[in-house]
Amino acid sequence: MMIEDIRPLAVVTGASSGIGYELARLAAEDGYDLIIAADERAIFEAKAALEQHGVMVEALEVDLSTTEGVDRLVGVIGGRPVDALMANAGRGLGRGFLDQDWADVRxxxxxxxxxxxxxxQQVVREMREQDRGRVLITGSIAGLMPGSFQAVYNGTKAFLDSFAWALRNELKDTGVTVSCxxxxxxDTEFFERADMMDTKVGTDPKKADPADVAKTGYHAMQKGEGDVVAGFKNKLQAAMAAVTPESVLAEQHRKMAEPGTAKTDTQTYQKPLG
Ligand SMILES: NC(=O)c1ccc[n+]([C@@H]2O[C@H](COP(=O)([O-])OP(=O)(O)OC[C@H]3O[C@@H](n4cnc5c(N)ncnc54)[C@H](OP(=O)(O)O)[C@@H]3O)[C@@H](O)[C@H]2O)c1
Structure with a gap:
Protein backbone atom coordinates (compact mmCIF):
# COMPACT_ATOMS: atom_id res chain seq x y z
CA MET A 1 0.00 0.00 0.00
CA MET A 2 1.32 3.44 -0.88
CA ILE A 3 1.84 5.93 1.90
CA GLU A 4 -0.79 8.34 0.53
CA ASP A 5 -3.40 5.60 0.89
CA ILE A 6 -2.76 5.41 4.63
CA ARG A 7 -3.03 9.01 5.76
CA PRO A 8 -6.32 10.91 5.65
CA LEU A 9 -6.67 13.52 2.92
CA ALA A 10 -7.64 17.16 3.37
CA VAL A 11 -8.39 19.61 0.58
CA VAL A 12 -7.92 23.28 1.48
CA THR A 13 -8.70 26.14 -0.90
CA GLY A 14 -7.14 29.56 -0.48
CA ALA A 15 -4.27 27.93 1.39
CA SER A 16 -1.52 30.24 0.14
CA SER A 17 -2.02 32.77 2.94
CA GLY A 18 -4.10 33.88 5.90
CA ILE A 19 -6.76 31.64 7.43
CA GLY A 20 -6.50 28.99 4.70
CA TYR A 21 -2.77 28.52 5.19
CA GLU A 22 -3.32 28.12 8.93
CA LEU A 23 -6.11 25.58 8.34
CA ALA A 24 -3.79 23.60 6.10
CA ARG A 25 -1.04 23.79 8.73
CA LEU A 26 -3.35 22.38 11.40
CA ALA A 27 -4.34 19.52 9.10
CA ALA A 28 -0.67 18.83 8.32
CA GLU A 29 0.16 18.78 12.03
CA ASP A 30 -2.64 16.24 12.44
CA GLY A 31 -1.08 14.02 9.78
CA TYR A 32 -3.39 14.74 6.86
CA ASP A 33 -1.99 14.61 3.35
CA LEU A 34 -3.01 17.77 1.61
CA ILE A 35 -4.24 19.07 -1.69
CA ILE A 36 -4.05 22.84 -1.55
CA ALA A 37 -5.11 25.40 -4.13
CA ALA A 38 -4.90 29.14 -4.69
CA ASP A 39 -4.75 31.54 -7.60
CA GLU A 40 -1.10 32.61 -7.38
CA ARG A 41 2.35 31.06 -7.26
CA ALA A 42 2.58 31.62 -3.49
CA ILE A 43 0.72 28.32 -3.18
CA PHE A 44 4.01 26.54 -3.96
CA GLU A 45 5.73 28.32 -1.06
CA ALA A 46 2.89 27.12 1.16
CA LYS A 47 3.43 23.59 -0.16
CA ALA A 48 7.13 23.69 0.75
CA ALA A 49 6.37 24.95 4.25
CA LEU A 50 3.62 22.39 4.86
CA GLU A 51 5.80 19.50 3.68
CA GLN A 52 8.02 20.22 6.69
CA HIS A 53 5.35 18.40 8.72
CA GLY A 54 6.20 15.15 6.96
CA VAL A 55 2.97 14.84 4.99
CA MET A 56 2.41 14.74 1.23
CA VAL A 57 1.25 18.02 -0.24
CA GLU A 58 -0.01 18.62 -3.75
CA ALA A 59 -0.36 22.26 -4.73
CA LEU A 60 -2.44 23.66 -7.54
CA GLU A 61 -2.32 27.19 -8.91
CA VAL A 62 -5.82 27.65 -10.20
CA ASP A 63 -8.58 30.21 -10.48
CA LEU A 64 -11.43 28.73 -8.47
CA SER A 65 -13.88 31.35 -9.71
CA THR A 66 -14.19 29.32 -12.91
CA THR A 67 -15.84 25.98 -13.62
CA GLU A 68 -12.65 24.87 -15.40
CA GLY A 69 -10.56 25.78 -12.35
CA VAL A 70 -12.75 23.77 -10.00
CA ASP A 71 -12.75 20.87 -12.50
CA ARG A 72 -8.94 20.93 -12.46
CA LEU A 73 -8.91 20.70 -8.68
CA VAL A 74 -11.42 17.86 -8.72
CA GLY A 75 -9.20 16.18 -11.34
CA VAL A 76 -6.20 16.39 -9.01
CA ILE A 77 -8.25 14.80 -6.21
CA GLY A 78 -8.82 12.07 -8.78
CA GLY A 79 -11.56 10.19 -6.94
CA ARG A 80 -9.51 9.70 -3.76
CA PRO A 81 -11.74 9.82 -0.70
CA VAL A 82 -11.52 13.27 0.87
CA ASP A 83 -11.70 13.19 4.66
CA ALA A 84 -11.86 16.95 5.14
CA LEU A 85 -12.78 19.71 2.70
CA MET A 86 -12.02 23.23 3.81
CA ALA A 87 -13.67 25.55 1.29
CA ASN A 88 -11.98 28.75 2.31
CA ALA A 89 -10.89 30.66 -0.82
CA GLY A 90 -12.54 34.05 -0.90
CA ARG A 91 -12.15 37.69 -1.80
CA GLY A 92 -13.42 40.95 -0.42
CA LEU A 93 -14.28 44.09 -2.36
CA GLY A 94 -14.58 47.50 -0.78
CA ARG A 95 -16.06 50.85 -1.98
CA GLY A 96 -19.55 51.81 -3.00
CA PHE A 97 -21.28 49.27 -5.21
CA LEU A 98 -21.82 51.73 -8.06
CA ASP A 99 -18.13 52.64 -8.01
CA GLN A 100 -16.91 49.05 -8.29
CA ASP A 101 -15.83 47.50 -11.60
CA TRP A 102 -18.24 44.86 -12.80
CA ALA A 103 -15.38 42.44 -13.47
CA ASP A 104 -14.31 42.71 -9.82
CA VAL A 105 -17.88 42.26 -8.58
CA ARG A 106 -18.30 39.20 -10.76
CA GLN A 121 -21.10 19.64 -4.73
CA GLN A 122 -18.37 17.67 -6.51
CA VAL A 123 -16.50 16.65 -3.37
CA VAL A 124 -19.42 16.09 -1.02
CA ARG A 125 -21.22 13.78 -3.47
CA GLU A 126 -18.20 11.49 -3.05
CA MET A 127 -18.28 11.95 0.74
CA ARG A 128 -21.95 10.92 0.78
CA GLU A 129 -21.01 7.79 -1.17
CA GLN A 130 -18.41 6.98 1.50
CA ASP A 131 -20.84 8.02 4.26
CA ARG A 132 -18.13 10.01 5.98
CA GLY A 133 -16.35 13.33 5.74
CA ARG A 134 -15.92 16.74 7.31
CA VAL A 135 -16.64 20.00 5.51
CA LEU A 136 -15.64 23.44 6.76
CA ILE A 137 -16.90 26.46 4.86
CA THR A 138 -15.33 29.84 5.63
CA GLY A 139 -18.30 32.16 5.88
CA SER A 140 -18.13 35.33 7.95
CA ILE A 141 -19.94 37.39 10.55
CA ALA A 142 -20.14 39.81 7.60
CA GLY A 143 -22.94 37.55 6.39
CA LEU A 144 -25.03 38.63 9.39
CA MET A 145 -25.14 42.31 8.45
CA PRO A 146 -25.80 44.35 5.31
CA GLY A 147 -22.34 45.43 4.14
CA SER A 148 -22.59 49.07 3.16
CA PHE A 149 -19.42 49.80 1.13
CA GLN A 150 -18.77 46.07 0.90
CA ALA A 151 -22.26 45.15 -0.23
CA VAL A 152 -21.51 42.31 -2.62
CA TYR A 153 -18.97 40.65 -0.35
CA ASN A 154 -21.32 40.57 2.64
CA GLY A 155 -24.01 39.19 0.35
CA THR A 156 -21.74 36.32 -0.69
CA LYS A 157 -21.01 35.51 2.94
CA ALA A 158 -24.71 35.63 3.86
CA PHE A 159 -25.17 33.07 1.10
CA LEU A 160 -22.45 30.80 2.50
CA ASP A 161 -23.57 31.14 6.14
CA SER A 162 -27.07 30.07 5.06
CA PHE A 163 -25.95 27.41 2.59
CA ALA A 164 -23.77 25.68 5.17
CA TRP A 165 -26.72 25.14 7.53
CA ALA A 166 -28.96 23.91 4.74
CA LEU A 167 -26.46 21.40 3.41
CA ARG A 168 -25.72 20.26 6.95
CA ASN A 169 -29.40 19.52 7.45
CA GLU A 170 -29.68 17.66 4.14
CA LEU A 171 -26.81 15.43 5.27
CA LYS A 172 -27.95 14.89 8.86
CA ASP A 173 -28.62 11.17 8.38
CA THR A 174 -25.19 10.57 6.88
CA GLY A 175 -21.68 10.47 8.28
CA VAL A 176 -20.88 13.81 6.62
CA THR A 177 -20.85 16.98 8.70
CA VAL A 178 -20.86 20.57 7.46
CA SER A 179 -19.50 23.36 9.65
CA CYS A 180 -19.30 27.07 9.01
CA ASP A 187 -5.16 40.14 10.19
CA THR A 188 -4.54 38.78 6.68
CA GLU A 189 -4.00 40.18 3.19
CA PHE A 190 -7.77 40.33 2.80
CA PHE A 191 -8.30 44.07 3.34
CA GLU A 192 -5.42 45.15 1.15
CA ARG A 193 -6.69 42.94 -1.66
CA ALA A 194 -10.18 44.33 -1.17
CA ASP A 195 -8.85 47.91 -1.52
CA MET A 196 -9.97 48.76 2.00
CA MET A 197 -6.84 50.22 3.54
CA ASP A 198 -8.49 53.64 3.83
CA THR A 199 -11.28 52.25 6.02
CA LYS A 200 -11.66 51.87 9.77
CA VAL A 201 -12.03 48.11 9.61
CA GLY A 202 -9.15 47.71 7.15
CA THR A 203 -6.75 49.61 9.41
CA ASP A 204 -8.06 48.30 12.74
CA PRO A 205 -4.89 47.35 14.67
CA LYS A 206 -6.78 44.83 16.80
CA LYS A 207 -7.71 42.29 14.16
CA ALA A 208 -7.67 38.61 15.10
CA ASP A 209 -4.68 36.37 14.49
CA PRO A 210 -5.45 34.06 11.54
CA ALA A 211 -3.83 31.15 13.41
CA ASP A 212 -6.35 31.53 16.26
CA VAL A 213 -9.27 31.90 13.83
CA ALA A 214 -8.22 28.80 11.92
CA LYS A 215 -7.86 26.82 15.15
CA THR A 216 -11.41 27.71 16.16
CA GLY A 217 -12.77 26.62 12.78
CA TYR A 218 -10.66 23.48 12.54
CA HIS A 219 -11.78 22.24 15.95
CA ALA A 220 -15.43 23.01 15.17
CA MET A 221 -15.07 20.98 11.97
CA GLN A 222 -13.47 18.07 13.80
CA LYS A 223 -16.28 18.09 16.35
CA GLY A 224 -18.88 18.38 13.60
CA GLU A 225 -20.37 21.59 15.01
CA GLY A 226 -22.79 23.62 12.89
CA ASP A 227 -21.15 27.00 13.02
CA VAL A 228 -18.61 28.85 15.06
CA VAL A 229 -17.94 32.56 15.42
CA ALA A 230 -14.24 33.15 16.08
CA GLY A 231 -13.51 35.38 19.08
CA PHE A 232 -15.51 36.70 22.03
CA LYS A 233 -16.03 40.22 20.64
CA ASN A 234 -17.30 38.79 17.38
CA LYS A 235 -19.64 36.42 19.26
CA LEU A 236 -21.16 39.47 20.95
CA GLN A 237 -21.43 41.27 17.63
CA ALA A 238 -23.11 38.25 16.05
CA ALA A 239 -25.60 38.04 18.93
CA MET A 240 -26.36 41.76 18.64
CA ALA A 241 -26.79 41.48 14.86
CA ALA A 242 -29.59 38.97 15.38
CA VAL A 243 -31.69 41.51 17.32
CA THR A 244 -30.72 44.75 15.55
CA PRO A 245 -32.74 46.20 12.65
CA GLU A 246 -31.08 45.84 9.24
CA SER A 247 -31.13 49.62 8.72
CA VAL A 248 -29.09 50.12 11.91
CA LEU A 249 -26.63 47.37 10.96
CA ALA A 250 -26.17 48.91 7.50
CA GLU A 251 -25.40 52.28 9.08
CA GLN A 252 -22.93 50.67 11.53
CA HIS A 253 -21.21 48.92 8.63
CA ARG A 254 -20.91 52.22 6.77
CA LYS A 255 -19.01 53.67 9.74
CA MET A 256 -16.30 51.03 9.52
CA ALA A 257 -16.18 50.27 5.78
CA GLU A 258 -16.75 53.59 4.02
CA PRO A 259 -13.62 54.89 2.28
CA GLY A 260 -12.02 57.62 4.38
CA THR A 261 -13.00 56.18 7.76
CA ALA A 262 -9.46 55.00 8.51
CA LYS A 263 -7.77 56.58 11.49
CA THR A 264 -5.00 58.96 10.47
CA ASP A 265 -1.67 59.28 12.28
CA THR A 266 -3.13 62.10 14.36
CA GLN A 267 -5.85 59.71 15.57
CA THR A 268 -8.67 61.71 13.97
CA TYR A 269 -11.03 60.32 11.40
CA GLN A 270 -10.78 61.59 7.86
CA LYS A 271 -13.87 63.05 6.36
CA PRO A 272 -15.72 60.32 4.43
CA LEU A 273 -15.27 60.63 0.69
CA GLY A 274 -18.18 61.54 -1.58
N1 LIG B 1 -9.64 38.51 6.92
C1 LIG B 1 -10.86 38.70 7.40
O1 LIG B 1 -11.10 39.69 8.11
C2 LIG B 1 -11.96 37.71 7.12
C3 LIG B 1 -13.11 37.78 7.91
C4 LIG B 1 -14.14 36.86 7.68
C5 LIG B 1 -14.01 35.91 6.67
N2 LIG B 1 -12.87 35.87 5.92
C6 LIG B 1 -12.78 34.87 4.86
O2 LIG B 1 -11.66 34.05 5.09
C7 LIG B 1 -11.26 33.45 3.87
C8 LIG B 1 -9.75 33.56 3.75
O3 LIG B 1 -9.41 34.92 3.66
P1 LIG B 1 -8.12 35.53 4.39
O4 LIG B 1 -8.60 36.56 5.31
O5 LIG B 1 -7.26 34.44 4.88
O6 LIG B 1 -7.44 36.35 3.18
P2 LIG B 1 -6.21 36.03 2.22
O7 LIG B 1 -4.96 35.95 3.00
O8 LIG B 1 -6.34 37.03 1.13
O9 LIG B 1 -6.51 34.56 1.67
C9 LIG B 1 -7.41 34.33 0.63
C10 LIG B 1 -7.03 33.03 -0.04
O10 LIG B 1 -8.00 32.72 -1.07
C11 LIG B 1 -7.33 32.53 -2.29
N3 LIG B 1 -8.16 32.94 -3.43
C12 LIG B 1 -8.86 34.08 -3.59
N4 LIG B 1 -9.51 34.08 -4.76
C13 LIG B 1 -9.21 32.90 -5.36
C14 LIG B 1 -9.57 32.32 -6.60
N5 LIG B 1 -10.38 32.94 -7.47
N6 LIG B 1 -9.07 31.10 -6.90
C15 LIG B 1 -8.26 30.47 -6.03
N7 LIG B 1 -7.88 30.96 -4.86
C16 LIG B 1 -8.36 32.19 -4.51
C17 LIG B 1 -6.10 33.41 -2.17
O11 LIG B 1 -5.15 32.95 -3.08
P3 LIG B 1 -4.45 33.92 -4.18
O12 LIG B 1 -3.56 34.82 -3.44
O13 LIG B 1 -3.72 32.98 -5.03
O14 LIG B 1 -5.58 34.64 -4.86
C18 LIG B 1 -5.68 33.14 -0.75
O15 LIG B 1 -5.01 31.92 -0.66
C19 LIG B 1 -12.04 34.16 2.78
O16 LIG B 1 -13.12 33.35 2.36
C20 LIG B 1 -12.56 35.41 3.46
O17 LIG B 1 -13.76 35.87 2.89
C21 LIG B 1 -11.84 36.75 6.14
Missing amino acids: FVIDTNVTGTVYLI LMPGPT
Missing part, protein backbone atom coordinates in the same frame (compact mmCIF):
# COMPACT_ATOMS: atom_id res chain seq x y z
CA PHE A 107 -14.99 37.76 -9.57
CA VAL A 108 -16.04 38.03 -5.94
CA ILE A 109 -19.38 36.32 -6.58
CA ASP A 110 -17.82 33.66 -8.79
CA THR A 111 -15.05 32.89 -6.27
CA ASN A 112 -16.97 33.12 -3.00
CA VAL A 113 -20.26 31.60 -4.16
CA THR A 114 -20.25 29.87 -7.55
CA GLY A 115 -16.82 28.22 -7.39
CA THR A 116 -17.25 27.33 -3.74
CA VAL A 117 -20.62 25.62 -4.08
CA TYR A 118 -19.57 23.87 -7.28
CA LEU A 119 -16.50 22.42 -5.54
CA ILE A 120 -18.57 21.43 -2.53
CA LEU A 181 -16.44 29.18 10.32
CA MET A 182 -17.52 32.78 10.84
CA PRO A 183 -14.50 34.98 11.46
CA GLY A 184 -14.62 38.67 12.27
CA PRO A 185 -11.89 41.06 11.05
CA THR A 186 -8.71 39.00 10.82
Whole structure:
Protein backbone atom coordinates (compact mmCIF):
# COMPACT_ATOMS: atom_id res chain seq x y z
CA MET A 1 0.00 0.00 0.00
CA MET A 2 1.32 3.44 -0.88
CA ILE A 3 1.84 5.93 1.90
CA GLU A 4 -0.79 8.34 0.53
CA ASP A 5 -3.40 5.60 0.89
CA ILE A 6 -2.76 5.41 4.63
CA ARG A 7 -3.03 9.01 5.76
CA PRO A 8 -6.32 10.91 5.65
CA LEU A 9 -6.67 13.52 2.92
CA ALA A 10 -7.64 17.16 3.37
CA VAL A 11 -8.39 19.61 0.58
CA VAL A 12 -7.92 23.28 1.48
CA THR A 13 -8.70 26.14 -0.90
CA GLY A 14 -7.14 29.56 -0.48
CA ALA A 15 -4.27 27.93 1.39
CA SER A 16 -1.52 30.24 0.14
CA SER A 17 -2.02 32.77 2.94
CA GLY A 18 -4.10 33.88 5.90
CA ILE A 19 -6.76 31.64 7.43
CA GLY A 20 -6.50 28.99 4.70
CA TYR A 21 -2.77 28.52 5.19
CA GLU A 22 -3.32 28.12 8.93
CA LEU A 23 -6.11 25.58 8.34
CA ALA A 24 -3.79 23.60 6.10
CA ARG A 25 -1.04 23.79 8.73
CA LEU A 26 -3.35 22.38 11.40
CA ALA A 27 -4.34 19.52 9.10
CA ALA A 28 -0.67 18.83 8.32
CA GLU A 29 0.16 18.78 12.03
CA ASP A 30 -2.64 16.24 12.44
CA GLY A 31 -1.08 14.02 9.78
CA TYR A 32 -3.39 14.74 6.86
CA ASP A 33 -1.99 14.61 3.35
CA LEU A 34 -3.01 17.77 1.61
CA ILE A 35 -4.24 19.07 -1.69
CA ILE A 36 -4.05 22.84 -1.55
CA ALA A 37 -5.11 25.40 -4.13
CA ALA A 38 -4.90 29.14 -4.69
CA ASP A 39 -4.75 31.54 -7.60
CA GLU A 40 -1.10 32.61 -7.38
CA ARG A 41 2.35 31.06 -7.26
CA ALA A 42 2.58 31.62 -3.49
CA ILE A 43 0.72 28.32 -3.18
CA PHE A 44 4.01 26.54 -3.96
CA GLU A 45 5.73 28.32 -1.06
CA ALA A 46 2.89 27.12 1.16
CA LYS A 47 3.43 23.59 -0.16
CA ALA A 48 7.13 23.69 0.75
CA ALA A 49 6.37 24.95 4.25
CA LEU A 50 3.62 22.39 4.86
CA GLU A 51 5.80 19.50 3.68
CA GLN A 52 8.02 20.22 6.69
CA HIS A 53 5.35 18.40 8.72
CA GLY A 54 6.20 15.15 6.96
CA VAL A 55 2.97 14.84 4.99
CA MET A 56 2.41 14.74 1.23
CA VAL A 57 1.25 18.02 -0.24
CA GLU A 58 -0.01 18.62 -3.75
CA ALA A 59 -0.36 22.26 -4.73
CA LEU A 60 -2.44 23.66 -7.54
CA GLU A 61 -2.32 27.19 -8.91
CA VAL A 62 -5.82 27.65 -10.20
CA ASP A 63 -8.58 30.21 -10.48
CA LEU A 64 -11.43 28.73 -8.47
CA SER A 65 -13.88 31.35 -9.71
CA THR A 66 -14.19 29.32 -12.91
CA THR A 67 -15.84 25.98 -13.62
CA GLU A 68 -12.65 24.87 -15.40
CA GLY A 69 -10.56 25.78 -12.35
CA VAL A 70 -12.75 23.77 -10.00
CA ASP A 71 -12.75 20.87 -12.50
CA ARG A 72 -8.94 20.93 -12.46
CA LEU A 73 -8.91 20.70 -8.68
CA VAL A 74 -11.42 17.86 -8.72
CA GLY A 75 -9.20 16.18 -11.34
CA VAL A 76 -6.20 16.39 -9.01
CA ILE A 77 -8.25 14.80 -6.21
CA GLY A 78 -8.82 12.07 -8.78
CA GLY A 79 -11.56 10.19 -6.94
CA ARG A 80 -9.51 9.70 -3.76
CA PRO A 81 -11.74 9.82 -0.70
CA VAL A 82 -11.52 13.27 0.87
CA ASP A 83 -11.70 13.19 4.66
CA ALA A 84 -11.86 16.95 5.14
CA LEU A 85 -12.78 19.71 2.70
CA MET A 86 -12.02 23.23 3.81
CA ALA A 87 -13.67 25.55 1.29
CA ASN A 88 -11.98 28.75 2.31
CA ALA A 89 -10.89 30.66 -0.82
CA GLY A 90 -12.54 34.05 -0.90
CA ARG A 91 -12.15 37.69 -1.80
CA GLY A 92 -13.42 40.95 -0.42
CA LEU A 93 -14.28 44.09 -2.36
CA GLY A 94 -14.58 47.50 -0.78
CA ARG A 95 -16.06 50.85 -1.98
CA GLY A 96 -19.55 51.81 -3.00
CA PHE A 97 -21.28 49.27 -5.21
CA LEU A 98 -21.82 51.73 -8.06
CA ASP A 99 -18.13 52.64 -8.01
CA GLN A 100 -16.91 49.05 -8.29
CA ASP A 101 -15.83 47.50 -11.60
CA TRP A 102 -18.24 44.86 -12.80
CA ALA A 103 -15.38 42.44 -13.47
CA ASP A 104 -14.31 42.71 -9.82
CA VAL A 105 -17.88 42.26 -8.58
CA ARG A 106 -18.30 39.20 -10.76
CA PHE A 107 -14.99 37.76 -9.57
CA VAL A 108 -16.04 38.03 -5.94
CA ILE A 109 -19.38 36.32 -6.58
CA ASP A 110 -17.82 33.66 -8.79
CA THR A 111 -15.05 32.89 -6.27
CA ASN A 112 -16.97 33.12 -3.00
CA VAL A 113 -20.26 31.60 -4.16
CA THR A 114 -20.25 29.87 -7.55
CA GLY A 115 -16.82 28.22 -7.39
CA THR A 116 -17.25 27.33 -3.74
CA VAL A 117 -20.62 25.62 -4.08
CA TYR A 118 -19.57 23.87 -7.28
CA LEU A 119 -16.50 22.42 -5.54
CA ILE A 120 -18.57 21.43 -2.53
CA GLN A 121 -21.10 19.64 -4.73
CA GLN A 122 -18.37 17.67 -6.51
CA VAL A 123 -16.50 16.65 -3.37
CA VAL A 124 -19.42 16.09 -1.02
CA ARG A 125 -21.22 13.78 -3.47
CA GLU A 126 -18.20 11.49 -3.05
CA MET A 127 -18.28 11.95 0.74
CA ARG A 128 -21.95 10.92 0.78
CA GLU A 129 -21.01 7.79 -1.17
CA GLN A 130 -18.41 6.98 1.50
CA ASP A 131 -20.84 8.02 4.26
CA ARG A 132 -18.13 10.01 5.98
CA GLY A 133 -16.35 13.33 5.74
CA ARG A 134 -15.92 16.74 7.31
CA VAL A 135 -16.64 20.00 5.51
CA LEU A 136 -15.64 23.44 6.76
CA ILE A 137 -16.90 26.46 4.86
CA THR A 138 -15.33 29.84 5.63
CA GLY A 139 -18.30 32.16 5.88
CA SER A 140 -18.13 35.33 7.95
CA ILE A 141 -19.94 37.39 10.55
CA ALA A 142 -20.14 39.81 7.60
CA GLY A 143 -22.94 37.55 6.39
CA LEU A 144 -25.03 38.63 9.39
CA MET A 145 -25.14 42.31 8.45
CA PRO A 146 -25.80 44.35 5.31
CA GLY A 147 -22.34 45.43 4.14
CA SER A 148 -22.59 49.07 3.16
CA PHE A 149 -19.42 49.80 1.13
CA GLN A 150 -18.77 46.07 0.90
CA ALA A 151 -22.26 45.15 -0.23
CA VAL A 152 -21.51 42.31 -2.62
CA TYR A 153 -18.97 40.65 -0.35
CA ASN A 154 -21.32 40.57 2.64
CA GLY A 155 -24.01 39.19 0.35
CA THR A 156 -21.74 36.32 -0.69
CA LYS A 157 -21.01 35.51 2.94
CA ALA A 158 -24.71 35.63 3.86
CA PHE A 159 -25.17 33.07 1.10
CA LEU A 160 -22.45 30.80 2.50
CA ASP A 161 -23.57 31.14 6.14
CA SER A 162 -27.07 30.07 5.06
CA PHE A 163 -25.95 27.41 2.59
CA ALA A 164 -23.77 25.68 5.17
CA TRP A 165 -26.72 25.14 7.53
CA ALA A 166 -28.96 23.91 4.74
CA LEU A 167 -26.46 21.40 3.41
CA ARG A 168 -25.72 20.26 6.95
CA ASN A 169 -29.40 19.52 7.45
CA GLU A 170 -29.68 17.66 4.14
CA LEU A 171 -26.81 15.43 5.27
CA LYS A 172 -27.95 14.89 8.86
CA ASP A 173 -28.62 11.17 8.38
CA THR A 174 -25.19 10.57 6.88
CA GLY A 175 -21.68 10.47 8.28
CA VAL A 176 -20.88 13.81 6.62
CA THR A 177 -20.85 16.98 8.70
CA VAL A 178 -20.86 20.57 7.46
CA SER A 179 -19.50 23.36 9.65
CA CYS A 180 -19.30 27.07 9.01
CA LEU A 181 -16.44 29.18 10.32
CA MET A 182 -17.52 32.78 10.84
CA PRO A 183 -14.50 34.98 11.46
CA GLY A 184 -14.62 38.67 12.27
CA PRO A 185 -11.89 41.06 11.05
CA THR A 186 -8.71 39.00 10.82
CA ASP A 187 -5.16 40.14 10.19
CA THR A 188 -4.54 38.78 6.68
CA GLU A 189 -4.00 40.18 3.19
CA PHE A 190 -7.77 40.33 2.80
CA PHE A 191 -8.30 44.07 3.34
CA GLU A 192 -5.42 45.15 1.15
CA ARG A 193 -6.69 42.94 -1.66
CA ALA A 194 -10.18 44.33 -1.17
CA ASP A 195 -8.85 47.91 -1.52
CA MET A 196 -9.97 48.76 2.00
CA MET A 197 -6.84 50.22 3.54
CA ASP A 198 -8.49 53.64 3.83
CA THR A 199 -11.28 52.25 6.02
CA LYS A 200 -11.66 51.87 9.77
CA VAL A 201 -12.03 48.11 9.61
CA GLY A 202 -9.15 47.71 7.15
CA THR A 203 -6.75 49.61 9.41
CA ASP A 204 -8.06 48.30 12.74
CA PRO A 205 -4.89 47.35 14.67
CA LYS A 206 -6.78 44.83 16.80
CA LYS A 207 -7.71 42.29 14.16
CA ALA A 208 -7.67 38.61 15.10
CA ASP A 209 -4.68 36.37 14.49
CA PRO A 210 -5.45 34.06 11.54
CA ALA A 211 -3.83 31.15 13.41
CA ASP A 212 -6.35 31.53 16.26
CA VAL A 213 -9.27 31.90 13.83
CA ALA A 214 -8.22 28.80 11.92
CA LYS A 215 -7.86 26.82 15.15
CA THR A 216 -11.41 27.71 16.16
CA GLY A 217 -12.77 26.62 12.78
CA TYR A 218 -10.66 23.48 12.54
CA HIS A 219 -11.78 22.24 15.95
CA ALA A 220 -15.43 23.01 15.17
CA MET A 221 -15.07 20.98 11.97
CA GLN A 222 -13.47 18.07 13.80
CA LYS A 223 -16.28 18.09 16.35
CA GLY A 224 -18.88 18.38 13.60
CA GLU A 225 -20.37 21.59 15.01
CA GLY A 226 -22.79 23.62 12.89
CA ASP A 227 -21.15 27.00 13.02
CA VAL A 228 -18.61 28.85 15.06
CA VAL A 229 -17.94 32.56 15.42
CA ALA A 230 -14.24 33.15 16.08
CA GLY A 231 -13.51 35.38 19.08
CA PHE A 232 -15.51 36.70 22.03
CA LYS A 233 -16.03 40.22 20.64
CA ASN A 234 -17.30 38.79 17.38
CA LYS A 235 -19.64 36.42 19.26
CA LEU A 236 -21.16 39.47 20.95
CA GLN A 237 -21.43 41.27 17.63
CA ALA A 238 -23.11 38.25 16.05
CA ALA A 239 -25.60 38.04 18.93
CA MET A 240 -26.36 41.76 18.64
CA ALA A 241 -26.79 41.48 14.86
CA ALA A 242 -29.59 38.97 15.38
CA VAL A 243 -31.69 41.51 17.32
CA THR A 244 -30.72 44.75 15.55
CA PRO A 245 -32.74 46.20 12.65
CA GLU A 246 -31.08 45.84 9.24
CA SER A 247 -31.13 49.62 8.72
CA VAL A 248 -29.09 50.12 11.91
CA LEU A 249 -26.63 47.37 10.96
CA ALA A 250 -26.17 48.91 7.50
CA GLU A 251 -25.40 52.28 9.08
CA GLN A 252 -22.93 50.67 11.53
CA HIS A 253 -21.21 48.92 8.63
CA ARG A 254 -20.91 52.22 6.77
CA LYS A 255 -19.01 53.67 9.74
CA MET A 256 -16.30 51.03 9.52
CA ALA A 257 -16.18 50.27 5.78
CA GLU A 258 -16.75 53.59 4.02
CA PRO A 259 -13.62 54.89 2.28
CA GLY A 260 -12.02 57.62 4.38
CA THR A 261 -13.00 56.18 7.76
CA ALA A 262 -9.46 55.00 8.51
CA LYS A 263 -7.77 56.58 11.49
CA THR A 264 -5.00 58.96 10.47
CA ASP A 265 -1.67 59.28 12.28
CA THR A 266 -3.13 62.10 14.36
CA GLN A 267 -5.85 59.71 15.57
CA THR A 268 -8.67 61.71 13.97
CA TYR A 269 -11.03 60.32 11.40
CA GLN A 270 -10.78 61.59 7.86
CA LYS A 271 -13.87 63.05 6.36
CA PRO A 272 -15.72 60.32 4.43
CA LEU A 273 -15.27 60.63 0.69
CA GLY A 274 -18.18 61.54 -1.58
N1 LIG B 1 -9.64 38.51 6.92
C1 LIG B 1 -10.86 38.70 7.40
O1 LIG B 1 -11.10 39.69 8.11
C2 LIG B 1 -11.96 37.71 7.12
C3 LIG B 1 -13.11 37.78 7.91
C4 LIG B 1 -14.14 36.86 7.68
C5 LIG B 1 -14.01 35.91 6.67
N2 LIG B 1 -12.87 35.87 5.92
C6 LIG B 1 -12.78 34.87 4.86
O2 LIG B 1 -11.66 34.05 5.09
C7 LIG B 1 -11.26 33.45 3.87
C8 LIG B 1 -9.75 33.56 3.75
O3 LIG B 1 -9.41 34.92 3.66
P1 LIG B 1 -8.12 35.53 4.39
O4 LIG B 1 -8.60 36.56 5.31
O5 LIG B 1 -7.26 34.44 4.88
O6 LIG B 1 -7.44 36.35 3.18
P2 LIG B 1 -6.21 36.03 2.22
O7 LIG B 1 -4.96 35.95 3.00
O8 LIG B 1 -6.34 37.03 1.13
O9 LIG B 1 -6.51 34.56 1.67
C9 LIG B 1 -7.41 34.33 0.63
C10 LIG B 1 -7.03 33.03 -0.04
O10 LIG B 1 -8.00 32.72 -1.07
C11 LIG B 1 -7.33 32.53 -2.29
N3 LIG B 1 -8.16 32.94 -3.43
C12 LIG B 1 -8.86 34.08 -3.59
N4 LIG B 1 -9.51 34.08 -4.76
C13 LIG B 1 -9.21 32.90 -5.36
C14 LIG B 1 -9.57 32.32 -6.60
N5 LIG B 1 -10.38 32.94 -7.47
N6 LIG B 1 -9.07 31.10 -6.90
C15 LIG B 1 -8.26 30.47 -6.03
N7 LIG B 1 -7.88 30.96 -4.86
C16 LIG B 1 -8.36 32.19 -4.51
C17 LIG B 1 -6.10 33.41 -2.17
O11 LIG B 1 -5.15 32.95 -3.08
P3 LIG B 1 -4.45 33.92 -4.18
O12 LIG B 1 -3.56 34.82 -3.44
O13 LIG B 1 -3.72 32.98 -5.03
O14 LIG B 1 -5.58 34.64 -4.86
C18 LIG B 1 -5.68 33.14 -0.75
O15 LIG B 1 -5.01 31.92 -0.66
C19 LIG B 1 -12.04 34.16 2.78
O16 LIG B 1 -13.12 33.35 2.36
C20 LIG B 1 -12.56 35.41 3.46
O17 LIG B 1 -13.76 35.87 2.89
C21 LIG B 1 -11.84 36.75 6.14
